[in-house]
Amino acid sequence: IFLPHLVASMEVEETYIMVKPDGVQRGLVGEIISRFEKKGFKLTGLKLFQCPKELAEEHYKDLKSRPFFPKLINYITSGPVVCMAWEGVGVVASARKLIGSTDPLQAEPGTIRGDLAVQTGRNVVHGSDSPENGKREIGLWFKEGELCQWIPAQAPWLRE
Ligand code: IDP
Numbered sequence: 001i002f003l004p005h006l007v008a009s010m011e012v013e014e015t016y017i018m019v020k021p022d023g024v025q026r027g028l029v030g031e032i033i034s035r036f037e038k039k040g041f042k043l044t045g046l047k048l049f050q051c052p053k054e055l056a057e058e059h060y061k062d063l064k065s066r067p068f069f070p071k072l073i074n075y076i077t078s079g080p081v082v083c084m085a086w087e088g089v090g091v092v093a094s095a096r097k098l099i100g101s102t103d104p105l106q107a108e109p110g111t112i113r114g115d116l117a118v119q120t121g122r123n124v125v126h127g128s129d130s131p132e133n134g135k136r137e138i139g140l141w142f143k144e145g146e147l148c149q150w151i152p153a154q155a156p157w158l159r160e
């Protein structure tokens with residue numbers, strides 16, 4: 001079946017979600033992917049990746065002047081990460097809610113960080129903070145040809 005009204009719409013956003021090295025090492029990849037899958041967003045990109053220092057610095061360039069920046073770069077490059085692109089209406093803000101506050105001790109129970117982490121420097125997951133940054137970060141972490149456009153079978157059961 002072809003459902004053109006479910007393919008593209010002005011409201012559809014993209015966000016870059018990443019399981020950080022602690023999430024991978026702790027065996028939380030499936031659990032974290034599952035939260036976005038169950039919510040009903042569409043996965044359009046997925047890979048395990050060892051991040052080079054230059055890419056980590058570019059991704060977090062807005063935090064360059066912060067005292068924790070060198071530690072943050074060490075953390076993000078300390079082991080493989082799982083890079084994901086997710087798509088959906090309101091996905092950027094919704095993913096941030098699913099992820100929870102930056103400090104896991106402040107994050108609500110039920111959120112990924114609230115349930116699975118205890119420290120800001122080991123907060124297991126990244127999510128873009130705006131639709132613009134979603135596009136920017138997906139462009140940074142994925143090459144052309146690594147993203148897939150598809151229509152999930154459940155699409156008509158998620159949106160009327
Ligand atoms: P966010 O990941 O919730 O968007 P940001 O303020 O954008 O939070 O910071 C990016 C990442 O930098 C955080 O997820 C965390 O890993 C790290 N970070 C932020 N603030 C601190 C800090 O005060 N100490 C150590 N690491 C920090």
Ligand code: MG
Nearest residue numbers: 126127128129
């Ligand atoms: Mg951020």
